[in-house]
Amino acid sequence: MNRFNVRKVAVLGAGVMGAQIAAHLVNVKVPVVLFDLPAKEGPKNGIGLKAIEGLKKLKPSPIGVAGDLALIQLANYDEHLHLLAGCDLVIEAIAERLDWKLDLYTKVAPHLAPGAIVASNTSGLSITKLSEVLPEALRPRFCGIHFFNPPRYMQLVELIPTAATQPQILDDLETFVTRSLGKGVVRAKDTPNFVANRVGIAGMLGTIAEAAKAGLGYDVVDDLTGKKLGRASSGTFRTADVVGIDTLAHVVKTMQDNLQADPFYASYATPDAVAKLIAAGALGQKTGAGFYKKVGKDILQFSAATGEYVKAGGKADALIDRILKKPAPERLKLLRESTNPQAQFLWAIQRNAFHYVAVHLADIAESAREVDLAMRWGFGMQQGPFELWQAAGWQQVATWVQEDIDAGKALSSAPLPAWVFDGRTGVHTAEGSWSAAQGRMVPRSSLPVYQRQHFPEALGGEGATPFIQSGTEVFKNDEIRLWTLDGSVLIASITSKMHLIGPGVIEGLLKAVELAEGQYDGLVLWSGDEPFSAGANLEAMLPTFMKLGAKGIAPEIQKLQDALLRLRYASVPTVAAMRGLALGGGCEIAVHCAKRVAHLETYVGLVEVGVGLIPGGGGLTYIARRAAENAAAANSTDLLAFLKDGFQAAATAKVGTSALESRQLGYLLADDVVVAHKDELLFTAIAQAKAMAASNWRAPLKAQFPVAGRSAIATIQAQLVGMRDGGFISAHDFHIASLIADVVCGGAVEAGSMVTEEYLMALERKHFCSLLEHPKSQERIMGLLQTGKPVRN
Template identity: 35%
Template structure:
């Protein structure tokens, strides 16, 4: 690539095309979205007097696709306003505009002839230097550009996004024979850094990597099921979380993908491989062909392997009995191996427990797994050059927790190969040679450095500098301090990282203690502090169990001490004389948000779901959350001496409805993040970016945030807030207890019963928070909400 990608064009506005355009828009890349010109008018267009020549008609498909983005769930855009970055057009009037972009992505129907014809037309307007790629799930990249110029072929490659493009982290990059290697490298880096993707390099073979291995696995599962007489529910019980796979397992996955789509993907391999044994595997089973004929395609037609049926007691999900082709109530499988897998911690332990049993379910798990592992080893070198490409493709393309070779290591490479060969399975020669050299795993770690087998020896896996692994730093003895809830880790260059690692990263006394210890350590020995972790979620809030136990025992002094400690710790963090940057990701709720608020800056992952949700358990934010939002409102309203009440109204609604952002950008829109906070699109880069932010502040002569007075709306503003809540109660939208909580929240956010316009201290606001929290903990219905959340994992509306 001779120039950076600043503008793109997507050709094809279907689900994938519009989704890719949306992800480009999410990354700040303006995008042209083109589709064919409609041949007929709609009734609405006719009523408006339009003709086929009207621009609104000619651009209809792309325009409609952009409008539809706001209706899709889950949302393709981080913020609905980003749709403005996508410009609709059509292939007849606007194709010449591709000469002005840096990257053109073809996303039309999966048909080789259609793609070849389109690319021939594209080349008429293409200029050297513009990257051209096809988003195909398995059609040959080289075949698509037969007949195109040498220069065009040098700039052409495959970029296989997975659906939905915002949420699926994988992109398979497939170079053609003549693709410029430097383009492959630079585009891959762009996709990682700007689009937040994990990139794997695939070879130009049928279905590339993920769909090749994944389709094989699904087909062998279907065959084992048919031969051994397993039910739909039994297969899904075995091939889901029990083996480190998604909850959708086998048949829910097929229903989601669409059976017709799956058969098409399988047929693509069947038609394009020469090995007869492999062909036989990829021949779609008769039951699938029959279901496609009946239009039982899954979610899109309302029935597939599962069907939702309404009954007298509501809707129930029925499963298909393949022996009768009729739907029946599900029967939940149970066995010792399933129970052992359920109790095991982590994908490695679960998979090992599942295949180690002695029942028919463990046999199914082993019979499927062994074939997938051997097939993956057979395809190494043909579909990709190294095992990590295969593992990453399956983890991020099919949501497996472990890739095939990671799984093989987890269950014991040597022992499992012995068992496979004893059962007559032919294990690839390179695997046996590797074991014969004395090796017992495909991967190994030494001092936090990862190595993988490659060409008969261990080679270091190169990790980009933007990816900082806290577990690797721990392995390198970089832990400075640690307790049961958190650790302080040396990130290098004078920056330390405070990592939460309590259950669910819930904030309790152990984490608060480590925050205080970390502040002292950083004060003496570091330039600044990053608050981050690499758990599934950043933090789900405070330790609710501890609070509930104290409230049930009516130990109010203990509850007061807990909240006071939380407040004082956060306040101390805010006034710390060295820079602090928080890097939240995914679920960051309640106390997790309050742990980020004292930071000088928040570097949030784009997929951060951020919210003060305390009202869901019957209380209000009391770790400084209300105080911080009231302070921000006061500061915002001070610009131009604006009316403060609308700002407080917005906060009251956001906190009072326990609103959680749909992305990091949405958290900014809600005011939960500051305008100066940053969003990083790649989740693995947040700690690196946070570290850089600390270093910049330290180098710039950091000054701590000074104590600030807060202008409040007082008793008059409180009345406005409470009046709105009373209206909600009278309309039946909230309960009496909701109203009580809302009144307490209004009292705090308004600054109590002082006159409007009064300036109060931060400590005054903290005291209001704590008093309201304590009084609500004394309410039986609040304790019911806490208990319900702990036992059911969802809020109770009582």
Template identity: 50%
Template sequence: MSKLIIRKVAVLGAGVMGAQIAAHCANADVPVVLFDLPAKDGPPNRVVDRAIGGLTKLDPAPLAAAVRASHIDAANYDSDLERLRDCDLVIEAIAEKLEWKRDLYAKAAPYLRPDAIFASNTSGLSIATLAEGLPEALRSRFCGVHFFNPPRYMALVELIPAPATDPLMLDALEAWLVTRLGKSIVRAKDTPNFVANRVGVFSILAVMHHTTRLGLGFDEVDALTGPLIGRPKSATYRTADVVGLDTLAHVIDTMGETLPDDPWHGYFKQPDWLQALIAKGALGQKTRAGIYRKDGKKILVLDRKTGDYRPSRGDIVSEVATALQTLNTAEKFAWLGASGLPEAQFLWAIFRDLFHYCAVHLEEIADSARDIDLAMRWGFGWTRGPFETWQAAGWADVAKAIQMDIDAGRAMAKEPLPAWVFLRGSVHEAAGSYSARDNVLKARPTLPVYRRQLYPDALLGEAPADRGETLWENGDDASGVRLWTRPDVDARIGILSFKAKLHAIGDEVIDGMLEAIARAETDLDGVVLWHDAPFAVGANLQQVAEACKAGEFGLLDGKVAKFQQVSMAIRHAQVPVVAAVEGMALGGGCEFAMHAAHRVLALESYVGLVEAGVGLIPAGGGSKEFALQAHRRAQHAAGRDVFPFIQQSFQTIAMATVAKSALEAVQLGFAQPSDDVVMHARELLYVAIARARAMFEAGWRPPLVNRAVTVAGRNGIATCELMLVNMAEGGFISEHDYKVAKAAATALCGGEVESNAQVGEQWILDVERALFVELLKTEKTQQRIAHLLETGKPLRN
């Protein structure tokens, strides 16, 4: 087919999933028409209007910026189906009832354009069966497109063809979903619950079975099945509450109804305790009670034996926790298999039965082991998929142990492991991942869109990632920076990466940045500041704390001056410096990004100047940058008064506000409207290199240092202080909060100068640096720094 252009999307169904799919399309600058039934009374679109309004109240937020709700139009099936003619992609997202879906298809089909794509967001109904309810002419443009909840944050979309689906259309839709919506795609077979839910729900059922068998508490199991084994913090039973116990029950029932020949079919039923909770309306988070419920600040958990709630403990046998935290994967599994502790037996059993299930069903449900592993990573948030985990644990030894348990009747099913398991030593290798159906290793998809992902999510055992060509580096593997290129992409655009943990900015990074930028100016055409998330968590506070403890404030003043020198080197380098930002860019990391010639941000970028949280103010040029923004905006305002443009910046810095998306980063002034927002984080480096190349080819040149910045001065400081007085009197801020916030106001307003005075950029840098060092000398700021280092949490003192 020709190039796929999607100018407008329609979503049929304004429930939880439909509304949030619409929200994510709006995040991607795609206008949406959201449909549902007409209201029984009042305005006909009231159902959808209420759903759109609810998007701004949910946490986590489906909208990357609340204003994006304006890109979603409300419509209903009775009076507005004509609006489907304007839509290039129509996504059905109503309840999982075959007859309801078919009735809706009959209504909508006459209004679809001959070239429009029609897709169902079903989580498990047969795509072939759904397609049978469509006119013949539409079937080639129909497929399943299964988003995971919440659609903004969960990477996975399963793409499922119907028998007549046009393969070229499917390729084009995959490319659009990847780049435009930022999704990670698994092509699923049309089997019940597809890939991720088929494996994920079985994993939950195995956990439930072994919880009961070993008499463990729900909270104990959640403590075991969360981060300790590479799963999300919500673990198993908290996740069930978040998803909704009724939804979980429906998926379990679907497996029971549609998989009668599955060797594990006897386990595809709701446990008695789950049925009891649903019967009394305790459906989880949405009803404020489920497996867990809150009583004030206390978290209670259901006790299966009594049927009542008790305080949640989450106890773990320390020996089990120690083994999980200290042993390598192979050692862990050997220890779990040999241990007599119930918690260890539980963990071995849930992994054994998961591996067993995946091996038996690989040929049926997935094209290769890669699809199962990536589906579980992207759809359920697992650090490693089941086959990766098995391979890391020692493929042959674990396979023998599983078969021994099957033979002894200890496994959940009697089905033997497939013969291929014993013929292989791994499933992921440099040549590809194993396909049980074709008995070969299959390489990754080769669609052109994936050329944009220079570093796709790597699986254990695959060919190692291309590390590029190192031009220069300093420090060791845990400090300093590395300047390198990808000659296969662009040999003259350098990539500058931090090597420290969480990409903290310490002395080695500062020194390395200055040297690397100087080298880039003479040897390269541009520089991209990039590394995997987080972008940077700010200054190395441990080094700051040690200098404070030694009373070396003169040394600290010099360090801050050098930090500012790096920011200005980024801004005024003789080649464009592009910041490629993903994840957290806090404090100094935010300041470096603000000084770049251009920013390319992943949508999920969390950017902020958070120094107030440790009793400090931005002093790496962040205060200066906001003062410059106010100056520039004031030049186009009546009266050219800068203070109105300082107010938001003051509140942002004083409250240590962090943007919750790249779009919010633009709103708050951490990024600019001209910056690029990339929906798929794995495309970030590719786009940033292309942007740096384009800037160089366009004759980019650095801005001149501004020597005449109009600042708010004393009157601006006094006005900010009035706000602080009211907050202090109301008990909202402490005395030290007041001191820190006044310092922030002073830096933003250019220091104690006349209002509307003109000063140079260096003047403002000197002001913010002096205030920063003075705050470092205070006991309360030093206490805040020490507390954050010790606990990871801010201190209010």
């Protein structure tokens, strides 16, 4: 079998999207040649240089660690076209001008490698038209590849073939984009704006029209169409500001120019507010003003009537809040029957969405699955439109929608297709999803890459068994479930809210090690969805603390420490499969495992200082031990030099903003594995555990190690005094940081003294419990529990 091997990628165009696509490629260690026009002044690669500098300033950051930007090689079309010969994939990402793209293709075509795949990152132009300028031999290797912005964080990538695209090319590209880039691939038909933007922008235009009809402000609409409706928290108008008003207008223009025969064509008119904002240069977040503008601490919203910005802050009515918490069948019925303008608005935009996707399904996508996944991954919806329709009662909702169409309330008079009323209960089943074009259910892709996903993201109606009910269960309590998929590796899944660590988790971890050592080749800690663990359950400690004080907490802390040492010294490999937050105790669990497999978007740190405490589950002991190991590896006796970064990370609650940065902080090691796709995490962790067992892996031997001692404590405290006296930290911050220094340096001992992990953990317990009784720490703990926000005191 020939395997498509992407050794290097060329990105043509160093604009906003091109530069960020390049950044995400190097996040997963794929080298990039980033092309643009030669600069008219200064260095010829000046445009690319400016793009790289821009990447460093963007928030949220498109790059995992800034050092990886060195993997981007800058090039221009005058001097470096020969570099294309070394690229297996070429992604064109220049401005959305058909003539510019065609001119560029003519220029680069003679320099491409014989087997290279060429793809355009257009957001809506015809892929077929783009292919027409290419040499005949290149057309089978050409397709569309539409990343959503920002490419690092948005899961959706649409792949769009032409009639000439070889099926194997699409399969190879889908495999690379899924496995290596961690994306969710939707194959779209070559129609204007493809799937997500076609449905999403049509929905946005419909929302703007219905909001005007109901007399609702942008602020109220965004509150109604955000998380309360199971959509992205930015709602409608704030999303437009983030995307860019000019980008929105461009996508709308594509629809206007190419969809004259569309029965919804009248609804594609450019909204008056959009036209006025563009005329004023208010293009959204990138210009500081769009539908919204921040003035001082105030958020203002644009008034299309006056052209001025007015006060924002309107919210949904309490009645609507209550309705939106109801199950889907009851929720839609109540919205439709209510006379409340906000309820009528919400029914209207959902009715319009159902109507639109049903009418256009046959034209834009192979099946309803592609539509729903595109809206989940590209527009942040918890449910796609077909999923919601099916959950609410297919035939009843269909009847309501058709009644509104007949009454002239809908955006178009086009009737629902006949297949909607054929007696079905929905479009998603265990056998597949409905294809209006083929008139049958189409199963999920059978590409080998998807066999690596034990629990792929499932759509409502598919009947997929949740992971928490899968496999063979061997132990369960209120906070953890131990189970196995194939009988060879035990899996521990924390089930508490936010996967917080309480007594049940500690009990379960001890049980897991005991069972794994007796019956399995390894133990994997994987809890399915995010987070890995947000830390200790402070609220669960309160009753014990109120009854017995800190002395009652000390034994519970020791139980956690003992459990984590059991993980570290287990006779079978223990693997932490991490995704999302791994904070405090979650970080401590991970660092005590034999290996870590982390999704790229894993955020790791010891954050206890935020609640006025120090890490108590061995996190500081880990920092001290790793400093000793690293110093020994470097043949150095200067322990403080190897300790300072770990101390600073713990003392400032520094959290890695990616698995890559978490590795730089020392919470992941060089041989730990970073996985791009969230649904491959369990597969990879199990594979690592099996490989370690097969290679006769053995746990490390318990050993003493040197600590930096009292002299290092004094050095650190001298620096802390300067920060305290300069007003950079509070007196209580100074106190907590001093206790952290005491632990990581080994207490009041001579430099180089040999200690055990248990000795340092006893120091952790002592200081942790002393802080529990400190009034300032109690203020921080109660503040966090009551408001969810850290208290600075």
